[in-house]
Amino acid sequence: MNRSAHQKTLPVGRFAPSPTGWLHFGSIVTALASYCLARSAGGSWLVRMEDLDRARLVAGADSVILYQLEALGLLWDGPIRYQSRCLPLYQAALERLQRQNRIYPCGCSRTQITAESHETGVDGPIYSGRCRQPEQRRRTRDSAWRLRVAPLAVRFRDGLQGEQRQQLAREVGDFIIRRRDGQFAYQLATPVDDADQGVTQVVRGGDLLGSTARQIYLLKLLGQPQPAYVHLPLALHADGRKISKSAADCPCLPARPSPQQAAAVLRAALAFLGQNLPPQFPPQASPAQIITWACQSFDLRRVDPQPRCAVPDGCEFNRAPAQGPA
Numbered sequence: 001m002n003r004s005a006h007q008k009t010l011p012v013g014r015f016a017p018s019p020t021g022w023l024h025f026g027s028i029v030t031a032l033a034s035y036c037l038a039r040s041a042g043g044s045w046l047v048r049m050e051d052l053d054r055a056r057l058v059a060g061a062d063s064v065i066l067y068q069l070e071a072l073g074l075l076w077d078g079p080i081r082y083q084s085r086c087l088p089l090y091q092a093a094l095e096r097l098q099r100q101n102r103i104y105p106c107g108c109s110r111t112q113i114t115a116e117s118h119e120t121g122v123d124g125p126i127y128s129g130r131c132r133q134p135e136q137r138r139r140t141r142d143s144a145w146r147l148r149v150a151p152l153a154v155r156f157r158d159g160l161q162g163e164q165r166q167q168l169a170r171e172v173g174d175f176i177i178r179r180r181d182g183q184f185a186y187q188l189a190t191p192v193d194d195a196d197q198g199v200t201q202v203v204r205g206g207d208l209l210g211s212t213a214r215q216i217y218l219l220k221l222l223g224q225p226q227p228a229y230v231h232l233p234l235a236l237h238a239d240g241r242k243i244s245k246s247a248a249d250c251p252c253l254p255a256r257p258s259p260q261q262a263a264a265v266l267r268a269a270l271a272f273l274g275q276n277l278p279p280q281f282p283p284q285a286s287p288a289q290i291i292t293w294a295c296q297s298f299d300l301r302r303v304d305p306q307p308r309c310a311v312p313d314g315c316e317f318n319r320a321p322a323q324g325p326a
């Protein structure tokens with residue numbers, strides 16, 4: 001993507017939901033924060049559907065997500081990108097890594113990996129590296145592709161969580177960039193898209209903090225610039241579970257929310273982010289009025305980086321009529 005010198009100075013943010021369900025409170029918080037951080041600096045804001053995992057897709061969830069974003073007043077720039085339509089882009093990145101001799105085919109099953117692993121890392125058992133050696137390689141018809149990681153530490157400064165450091169070889173191991181079933185891995189597709197779309201600001205949930213070093217490492221190998229990262233506090237249920245999209249987990253916003261419902265969720269999401277509306281703010285304000293205020297006033301320093309409960313009992317938005325995916 002070619003950008004003029006002027007455009008380069010403006011941030012490009014993005015929101016990248018998986019259409020495996022509707023927006024939930026956690027994804028609304030993420031969308032809102034990434035929107036405000038990009039827009040408050042005059043930047044653009046993109047929406048990307050991370051729909052590579054066909055087995056988990058919910059039919060029509062992408063349309064519902066877009067309708068909900070519009071109802072919330074979170075209006076995006078340009079066309080919506082669907083990862084499922086960008087496979088040649090990921091294939092090109094894979095081939096580039098292949099030419100650099102950075103990746104190797106691995107035919108190990110999950111059971112074999114677990115049995116041969118000596119350590120547990122951020123994502124479960126660390127791969128032993130067996131298939132790195134051609135003479136030991138398990139040759140199967142459907143091999144995964146793994147990235148060989150160097151024994152070095154990746155460091156970066158997260159805009160909210162502070163200094164981060166991950167030793168990839170010790171904490172993650174050689175990781176998969178294309179699965180045995182041919183599906184490109186999240187760890188490859190996401191940084192490749194961020195680079196291709198010119199994203200300069202990645203704002204997302206704190207559960208992805210452990211993936212960031214891998215994505216920075218891949219961007220370096222692919223000769224791409226590194227965006228700024230902000231990992232938001234996770235929104236938890238009262239019992240400490242992460243709010244997820246699964247099965248009507250957080251019925252905080254119907255598929256076709258009314259302006260009142262959208263405004264109530266926005267107020268709750270802003271409060272979660274430490275951005276409290278002033279007392280004199282009109283109680284009947286529309287979603288658009290709330291968003292305008294939020295973009296003018298958003299201050300990352302007021303966000304508490306710690307995960308915490310977001311759905312207190314009796315909270316107004318929690319009483320919104322719930323509708324599970326049809």
Ligand SMILES: [Zn+2]
Nearest residue numbers: 106107108131
């Ligand atoms: Zn293997």
